[in-house]
Each structure stands twice: as structure tokens, then as C-alpha cells.
Amino acid sequence: MHIDNPVSSHTASNTNLLTQALWIGLILSIAIGVGSYALLTWGEAAAQLLTTTDKHFWYLSRASDVIAYTLFWLAVVFGLLLSTRLGKHFNAARVFALHQYLSLIAVGFAAFHADILLADNLLNLNLWQILLPFGFQTERGGVALGQLGFWLLFICAFSFYIKKYIGQSAWRWLHFLTFMAYTFISIHVFIVGSDSQALPLLVFYAGSQTLVFLLMTYRLVALKQAK
Template structure:
């Protein structure tokens, strides 16, 4: 595979991962709201959230794996674990490392949910609310397509979906639910 293809597939898988993380975040908010979403029953939203989240993890793994072999990105294994140590746009790449580390923690604890207990899982799962904006800022800061009209449209739509879901989720809570 030539380096242009690696770069293109690496970028493309990153964009798909961002869109899937957005869908996962929206579905997670819908699940957490405590009532069924207008389009699906609650159990279906939960299952869809789980499956979309795993698919997002697969595309993130593709994104990172492809860019690891791309000479332009200059990623090292070290950069996948330690944030802000990369050679290419270190701050923005570091945000990607933070997002990867958060996603790994969420996926691993979700797979071990029955062994670690619901309380521990839930505490770690709250990191998902940090994961999405960190991933969005990573994409905006490090992506070579960051300020193209098509990518800005995707980024704005992703942000609008998450903000809309947060507003919907907050509006559905009663004072008793908020205090739980």
C-alpha cells in the first residue's frame, strides 16, 4: 500500500470514528436520560449505543494503526500511550492520544463491567463525556482537512447533534432524577 493510500485511509477512518463517537455519545445521552427515545425503545437504544461504540473503537484502531505506518504522520508506539510527545503537531496529536486512552479505559471497563461492579464502571464511563470533545478538538487541530468545507460541515453537525442531545437529556429530567 503506498503512503498516499495510508494517509487517505488513516484520515478517512478518523472521520468515520468521529462520526461514530458522535452517534455513540448521542445514544449514550438518550440511554442515560431515563426515558425511551422517540425513535426506538430504551433497550434498543442501549444495544445500538453498545454496538456503535464498539464500531467506533474499531475505526479508531484502524485510524491509529494506519497512521502508525504512514511516514507523514510520524506516529510512534510511544505516542499512542503518552500524550503530547508526538513529533507532528504535538498538542493536537496529544489530544488524540488522550481520546484513545479514554476510549480504551471505557471499552475495557465496559467489557469487565460485571466483574468490576456497576458503580466503578459508571464512574469510569463518565469519561465518555470528556472523550467526545477531546476527539473533536483533535480532529480540528491535527487533521489536514480540518478547515475544508466538507469537514467543517461534519464537525458542526456532530457538535449540533451532541448539544441537541444534551439539551434533550437535561430537559427530560425531573428534580428528583437530577439529585440521584
């Protein structure tokens, strides 16, 4: 009969906790370092911009747009990792948790991205223009795709909470809307807003979308081979 050594288990547990603490410390250090560098480099220019422009809400909307897209992209990547053979190299429970909560946080930032424009006196928008597709007077097609993508993302993100009521099969079919949402939002970020023409963002959008579509292709090929 094999009996686990409690001392060894306790030591292993302490080692795992220490490793996690070191990783958290490293990530926080990098984040603080990057944030400090950005603040020292662009802090004064950003402060001058905010005090000399009347487009504060527009800039907040653009910034939250990039954050929402990034979070959604990560959620899609983690979801695709779970649904392919690549997922066996990761802790499935943790990847699923990241996939779920990143989707929810992305919804929050996307909602902020749209709702903050209600405070912009230059655009003079109302709530229905924000909520309903084709409500904008300019760039209606691109904005409408973003709005449709948001509602599809909203449905997919909150489908986690109705999964037990609709069943695994129905939930999986509903979850396929994620790909449509990502496609709509990907087109939206490319064609709406002047910041999408900035080279760093252009490279990020192109690179992130290429990765997603490669993973999607890999998944489809794997499904075909499994049949």
C-alpha cells in the first residue's frame, strides 16, 4: 500500500505557493515598470492634451475600445485552446475560467466604450443610437458591425449562466456566435476610428486576428480528421 508522505505534500504545496507568488511579483513588477515608463515618457504630454482639448470622452471611448478588443481576443484564444488538442498542454480549469471571465470583462469595457459617448457634447448622441445598429449618422456600416458584435458577445458571455438550463449541446451551438462576434468586431476596429491607422495598433490588430484565424483553421482541420 502506498501512503503519501505528508511532509513531502506540504513541501510541494509550499513550493507551488512560492512559485505563484514569484510569478505574481514578476508580473506586477513588469506592469509597474511599464506604467512608470509610460507615465514619465508621455505623462506630461497626456496632461497637456487633456487640458487643451474638448474630446475627453472621445479619447476615453477609444482607449476602452482597445482594452475591450484585447480582452475579447484573449478570451477567444483561450476558448480555441480549450477546443483543440493544444489545450492538453494547459490546465483546462484555469483556461476555462480565464475564457469566461475575460469575456465578461470585455463586455464591461465594450459597454463603457459606447456609453461614455453619451457624455460627448460634440457627437450629441442618444441612448438608442448607442444601443441599436445603424443609429449613427456617420460610418454607419462599421459602427453597426461593432454594435452587432457587442450584442453577440453579450449573449455568449452570459450564456455561461444559463448553460445548466439549456444543456451542453445547445450551449455549444450558442457559443459559436463568438466567432461571428469576433469577426464583426475585427472589421469594426479596422474601419472605424483614426487610431486604427496607427502602425502599432495596426500590427496588433493584424497579428491578433491572424492568430485567431489560424487557431480556427487548426480546429476545423482537427474536427475533419476526427470524423
